[in-house]
Amino acid sequence: MSALGYALSPIILDAADLGVPQHRKRLFIVGTRSKHPVELALPVFAHVPALSFVDFGAGKWAPVNRPGRSPRTLTRVAAGRRQYGSRFLAPYYGSGSGETGRCLSRPIGTITTRDRWSVIDGDCMRMLTADENRAAMAFPAEYRLPENHRLAVHMLGNAVPPPMTREVINALRKAA
Incomplete structure (x- = not known):
């Protein structure tokens, strides 16, 4: 991806931090055609039981x-x-x-x-x-x-x- 001109931002997120009633970690790799990898500002929600x-x-x-x-x-x-x-x-x-x-x-x-x-x-x-x-x-x-x-x-x-x-x-x- 880098050789194709993409800046990569690996982000590990836990679904529970985004309001899902489940601890589930997922890796997202965000590829953009920017000079530097983007930094995502993600909200953090209260955990749902x-x-x-x-x-x-x-x-x-x-x-x-x-x-x-x-x-x-x-x-x-x-x-x-x-x-x-x-x-x-x-x-x-x-x-x-x-x-x-x-x-x-x-x-x-x-x-x-x-x-x-x-x-x-x-x-x-x-x-x-x-x-x-x-x-x-x-x-x-x-x-x-x-x-x-x-x-x-x-x-x-x-x-x-x-x-x-x-x-x-x-x-x-x-x-x-």
């Missing part, structure tokens, strides 16, 4: 202590209960947010291309719904998703939250 999109009346709940549940999942749930009480989020696969999950008063971690986040409510748990994943990505409620849950989550996990794109474009317009 995960509680803003979790619907405790939705989804398919199952007992936490059902036969066949992974011992690692049970360990994460027990640690989350000690840390946050009876309602919280926990990564279902992998280590994610450590071994205790996340409280609902802070943004969720990154929404990935496959179901990753479970909601714990007392002795029951479930995965986030496609609608909750959409809201965690800050897509509007009317944004249409595929009927297939797995495909919807996959598409959302590959997306950039719209507020991130909007704020980068607005900052570019101001810098131009």
Whole structure:
């Protein structure tokens, strides 16, 4: 890009700083035909809690202590209960947010291309719904998703939250 005459500005942004209820870091490389790389003045918004999109009346709940549940999942749930009480989020696969999950008063971690986040409510748990994943990505409620849950989550996990794109474009317009 430099050889083609572009000045490059790499910028790492966290979606939570732009009003998205999700900690999601993304690298934006801004290329301009200016002599020097541009510096973007981006706003910083208050963090939006995960509680803003979790619907405790939705989804398919199952007992936490059902036969066949992974011992690692049970360990994460027990640690989350000690840390946050009876309602919280926990990564279902992998280590994610450590071994205790996340409280609902802070943004969720990154929404990935496959179901990753479970909601714990007392002795029951479930995965986030496609609608909750959409809201965690800050897509509007009317944004249409595929009927297939797995495909919807996959598409959302590959997306950039719209507020991130909007704020980068607005900052570019101001810098131009």
